[in-house]
Each structure stands twice: as C-alpha cells, then as structure tokens.
Amino acid sequence: MIKFKNSEITPENIYKKRRSFIKSIGLSASTLAMSAIPFVNKSLASERDKLTSYKDITTYNNYYEFGTSKSDPHRNSQIFKTTPWDITIEGEVEKPIKLSMEEISEMFISEERIYRLRCVEGWSMVIPWMGFSLSKLLSKVNPTNKAKFVEFESVYDPAQMNGQRYPVLNWPYNEGLRIDEAMHPLTTVVTGLYGKKLPNQNGAPLRIFIPWKYGFKSAKAIVKIKFVENMPTSSWMWASPREYGFYSNVNPNVDHPRWSQATERIIGEGVWAPRVKTLMFNGYGDEVASLYSGMDLKKNY
Amino acid sequence: MRRYYKTLVFFLSLWPLYVISYQIIFNQLGPEPVDRIINYFGEWTLIFILLTLSMTPLKKITKSVEWIKFRRMLGLFTFFYASIHMLSYVGLDYRFDFDPLINDVLKKKFIFIGFSAWLLLIPLAITSSERMVRLLKQNWKKIHRLIYIIGIFGVLHYIWLSKTIFFKPLIFLILLIILLLFRIKITKSASKI
Numbered sequence: 246m247i248k249f250k251n252s253e254i255t256p257e258n259i260y261k262k263r264r265s266f267i268k269s270i271g272l273s274a275s276t277l278a279m280s281a282i283p284f285v286n287k288s289l290a291s292e293r294d295k296l297t298s299y300k301d302i303t304t305y306n307n308y309y310e311f312g313t314s315k316s317d318p319h320r321n322s323q324i325f326k327t328t329p330w331d332i333t334i335e336g337e338v339e340k341p342i343k344l345s346m347e348e349i350s351e352m353f354i355s356e357e358r359i360y361r362l363r364c365v366e367g368w369s370m371v372i373p374w375m376g377f378s379l380s381k382l383l384s385k386v387n388p389t390n391k392a393k394f395v396e397f398e399s400v401y402d403p404a405q406m407n408g409q410r411y412p413v414l415n416w417p418y419n420e421g422l423r424i425d426e427a428m429h430p431l432t433t434v435v436t437g438l439y440g441k442k443l444p445n446q447n448g449a450p451l452r453i454f455i456p457w458k459y460g461f462k463s464a465k466a467i468v469k470i471k472f473v474e475n476m477p478t479s480s481w482m483w484a485s486p487r488e489y490g491f492y493s494n495v496n497p498n499v500d501h502p503r504w505s506q507a508t509e510r511i512i513g514e515g516v517w518a519p520r521v522k523t524l525m526f527n528g529y530g531d532e533v534a535s536l537y538s539g540m541d542l543k544k545n546y
Numbered sequence: 547m548r549r550y551y552k553t554l555v556f557f558l559s560l561w562p563l564y565v566i567s568y569q570i571i572f573n574q575l576g577p578e579p580v581d582r583i584i585n586y587f588g589e590w591t592l593i594f595i596l597l598t599l600s601m602t603p604l605k606k607i608t609k610s611v612e613w614i615k616f617r618r619m620l621g622l623f624t625f626f627y628a629s630i631h632m633l634s635y636v637g638l639d640y641r642f643d644f645d646p647l648i649n650d651v652l653k654k655k656f657i658f659i660g661f662s663a664w665l666l667l668i669p670l671a672i673t674s675s676e677r678m679v680r681l682l683k684q685n686w687k688k689i690h691r692l693i694y695i696i697g698i699f700g701v702l703h704y705i706w707l708s709k710t711i712f713f714k715p716l717i718f719l720i721l722l723i724i725l726l727l728f729r730i731k732i733t734k735s736a737s738k739i
Contacts, residue, residue, distance in 0.1 A: 301577040313712055315576075366709070368578055413712045484710070503654055503706060505646060516570065516579040519641060 293511050293521050296359070297370035299439050301513050306446045307364065308465060309413050310399070310406040317408070318446035325405050327450040327466075334385065336471035337392035342385060346450050352385075353377045355436045360456040362463075363495045363527045368510045374454055375437030380428040383470070388424070392472035395427040396420070397453060397464040414480045420464040421477035421491065422455065423536075431456050431532055435463075457526040457533045459493045490546035494537070495527035499546050548612075555616050559623045562590045580638050587631035589714075592704060594624040595697050596721050603728040618674055621693070625671040628664050656706035663699035666692050694729065697722050 308318035311325075332349065335341035344352075355375040363369045383395070401417035403409040409416045426432060433454045436443055443449040448465025455462050461481055481489035488502050497507045508520035526533050537545075566586055569575050575582045601617040640647050650657045670690060672678070679686050701722050705715045 305577040309710070313710060368581070411712055413710050500653070503656055505650060505654075507646065510578060510580065512577045516575065516583070516638070520639070 294371060296373055297513050302370060302372055302438060303444050303446060305512060308446060310408045312408050313413060321407055322445035325445045330450050332451065332468060334470045336473050337389045338386040338472050339389060353381055358433055360454060361527055362460050363509060365459040365461055365501060367504060368512055370512045373439055374433060374435045375440065376433040376435040378430045379432045379434050379453060380430065382434055383427060388472045391474045393424060394473050394476055395422050395424060396471040396473050396477040397467050398469035399464050400466045400468045415483050418464055419477065419480045420462055421479055425536055429533060431529060457494055457529040459495060462493050492545050494542065495523065496525060496542055497523040499543055552615060555619060584631060584634050584639060587627050587634060591624060591627040591631050592700050592718050594620055594627055595700055596725060598624055598693065599697060599725040603725065622671060622674060625667045628667055632664050656703050659699050660703035663696045663703060666696050694726060
C-alpha cells in the first residue's frame with residue numbers, strides 16, 4: 246500500500262483548528278459556503294457532521310475506472326496523468342469552448358465547501374471539498390434555446406485506467422443533470438479537498454459534486470460538458486434502468502430495488518456505531534426541494 | 547499421520563476467525579467495519595460451500611476416498627460461517643431491530659434468497675451425525691442434495707447484492723457451475739453402470 250508522506254498532509258487537528266479560527270473571526274470566503282450547509286451553523290451538529298478523515302476519503306472510493314473494490318482506486322490511480330488536461334463545453338451552445346485545467350484554475354477561485362456525500366450503497370462521508378459553483382463555468386457559454394440538459398463525460402483511457410479494459414460499465418462514464426440542477430449554486434466543480442489538490446482516486450483533476458444526489462451522479466475526471474436537448478442516459482441508467490434513475494436524489498422514502506435507503510452508516514465510526522436516519526435530499530432540502538415541486542419523486546427516482 | 551488430517555483441517559477451517567479477530571482487536575477493519583465483517587463471513591460461507599462441493603469431485607479425480615472424511619466438517623463450517631454472517635447482519639448492523647429486517651427479507655430478493663439458503667442449511671446441520679445417516683438411510687442422500695440448491699442460492703445472493711457481477715461474484719458463479727457440472731457427469735456415468 247502506498248503511504249502518504251506526512252509532510253503532504255495538513256494534520257487534521259490543525260486543519261480543523263484553522264477552520265474554527267477562520268470561522269471565529271468570521272471573514273472568510275468559506276463562510277458563505279458554510280452557511281449553505283444545513284448543519285454547520287446549528288449547535289446540534291452531531292457525530293454525523295464530523296469531517297471524515299483524509300485517509301478514509303482517499304482510500305475508500307467507488308471509481309470503477311480503477312477497479313471495482315473500494316481500495317482499488319487508491320492503489321491503481323497513483324500514476325494516472327492529469328496533465329495536460331482540457332475540458333470542452335459543447336453541444337447546444339452558440340460557441341463551444343475548450344479550456345485547459347490551468348485556464349480554469351486562473352479563471353475561478355476555489356473555496357472550501359463542506360458537504361455530505363451519501364453513497365447509494367448506504368454510507369456517508371463529510372468531505373471538505375475545494376471548488377466553485379458549476380454555474381460560473383457554464384456561464385462561459387451561451388446555450389441555445391434547445392438546451393434542456395447538461396451531460397458530463399469522464400475520461401476514457403484504458404491504457405491508464407485498468408478498470409476500463411472490462412465491460413463493467415459502458416465507458417466512458419456518463420452522467421447528466423437538468424439545466425436548473427446544473428445551475429444550482431450547490432452544484433460544485435471540485436478541484437481539491439482538505440485544502441489540497443484533488444487526489445487522483447477522488448476524480449482529479451476536475452469533477453463535479455452534487456450534494457443532494459447519490460454519489461454516483463457526481464462524475465469524476467471530466468473531459469466534456471455537453472448541453473443537450475433530451476434527457477441523457479447515464480452509465481448507471483444504461484446498466485440497470487430499474488435501479489438507477491436520472492434524478493437519483495437522496496430520498497429515504499424511495500428504496501433502491503435491492504436495498505433500503507432509510508438509513509446510512511457513517512464512514513469512520515467504529516464497529517459498534519449504529520446506523521443513522523438518511524435525510525431527504527441528504528439534508529439540503531431547504532435549498533433544493535423547490536427544484537422538484539409538483540414532481541412525483543417515487544416515479545422520478 | 548493420516549489420523550491427524552482431520553484435526554489439521556479443523557484448525558485450518560478456523561483461519562477466518564483468527565484473521566478477523568486480529569483485525570477487530572487491532573482496529574484494522576477499515577472505514578466501514580460492520581459492512582466488512584458481514585461481507586467477510588459471507589464470502590467465507592461461499593468458499594466453504596465450494597470446498598464442501600469439491601470433496602466428491604476430488605474423490606473421483608484422485609481415486610482416493612480420503613476426501614469424503616472432510617466433507618461433513620466442511621459442511622458444518624459452512625453452516626457455522628453462514629450463521630455468523632447472518633447474525634452479524636441481524637445483530638451488528640440492524641441491532642435486532644426486526645421491523646426493517648422483516649421488511650428487508652420480504653422485499654429485497656437478495657436477502658430473501660440468502661435467508662432461505664441459511665434456513666435450508668439447518669436440516670443439513672441437524673442430520674449430519676453418523677446416527678442420522680443410519681437412521682435416514684436412502685433419504686439422507688436426498689436431503690443432503692439440498693446443498694446444490696444452497697450453493698445456487700448463495701451465489702445468486704452475492705450476484706444480486708453486488709452492483710456489478712465483476713469480478714468476485716462472477717468467479718464464484720464459474721466455480722459453482724464447474725462443481726455442479728461434475729455432478730451431472732457423475733450421475734450420468736453412474737447410470738451407465
């Protein structure tokens with residue numbers, strides 16, 4: 246197993262102290278982001294809202310491009326090359342653009358955004374991402390009036406990604422959002438975590454994160470963003486349409502056909518820790534419920 | 547020497563228990579310890595089913611009856627690990643909260659089939675003694691053919707709970723099919739004689 250150099254990581258206790266210091270003086274870029282998070286400002290912040298350790302976040306991953314076991318991505322992604330990296334924004338837009346990773350880092354300032362990640366498998370983590378709202382990136386193009394959805398395409402490189410040599414999913418990984426979901430301020434372009442560059446196993450160099458949806462909606466290592474007219478078929482919908490819907494909002498009342506979504510396990514808790522109740526929209530209902538008003542979420546799972 | 551084989555197999559079969567105890571004591575179960583314990587015993591249950599099913603083919607291949615001596619013990623270890631697997635799910639994960647459990651068993655097909663497989667193991671464990679073999683005579687063989695169904699249920703349980711068949715569930719499926727094909731061959735060649 247590859248060990249992290251100690252010097253590479255800000256010790257978590259210092260990291261957390263730094264955060265509480267920033268919070269106490271109350272003038273940080275992240276203050277705004279934090280207020281968007283349902284639990285940070287509440288005094289009843291409980292066990293479930295504690296930051297997950299850097300080690301767990303970076304060694305327990307679902308990233309089938311690098312293997313189907315949770316420990317595979319960390320092991321198999323270390324030599325993955327993320328430079329040079331270009332992202333195209335195309336499809337139903339007036340003028341498609343191509344941006345390099347350097348251009349993106351210059352154009353947009355990443356801020357800390359602490360969100361809970363709820364996996365469809367029934368576990369959750371709390372991750373201090375670094376990123377910015379996807380709407381900022383998308384505003385660089387003008388979509389035509391035909392554009393209704395946004396499609397995300399991840400990198401296809403079987404030479405570097407051993408998992409892509411097998412037909413586990415229909416590669417490249419594909420995901421999608423409705424435009425209003427994509428433009429929502431909580432929908433984040435992620436460039437880092439714990440104040441550091443995004444590790445390969447977490448989707449470097451650039452991924453999206455949608456806090457109120459199951460983790461698989463948040464595509465990693467994105468190379469193409471495409472505005473489209475029709476609802477895209479994501480890789481998981483293609484694999485099993487009955488189990489994975491387009492919306493895939495975290496919803497404790499709608500079970501996955503094979504397992505219950507009513508409760509979840511918190512990553513990093515001990516053997517004796519109980520399951521906790523899953524929150525509607527992963528706890529982000531105040532911000533996002535209006536996107537789905539009038540919709541039957543049992544049908545639109 | 548040969549009379550120690552059984553003792554040796556017995557202590558080797560306890561290997562999964564040594565490993566998991568070590569991991570529990572030294573906190574090496576990883577980020578999702580409960581899930582790890584459940585999956586760990588589930589996988590070992592399947593391995594023991596396959597081992598149990600391997601004894602008859604090994605007897606045929608090596609032309610040595612020696613293997614059959616281990617079959618009962620391996621079968622009982624299957625039941626042992628299956629019970630720990632089931633109990634860790636019921637007790638550790640759901641804390642004996644039976645409402646969601648009953649809901650799971652009835653609504654989730656992978657739990658239904660897994661639980662059925664465990665139930666089917668009970669009569670096999672009960673009738674495993676030498677006395678029962680003598681008591682049940684021809685029926686004993688018939689009852690113990692349930693292990694084929696249990697094997698199929700067990701592997702289906704694994705396939706259905708996995709998000710993709712790649713690769714472990716697929717490996718178990720292939721091994722089970724090979725072992726079951728041996729049975730067809732064996733009964734066919736037996737009927738020729």
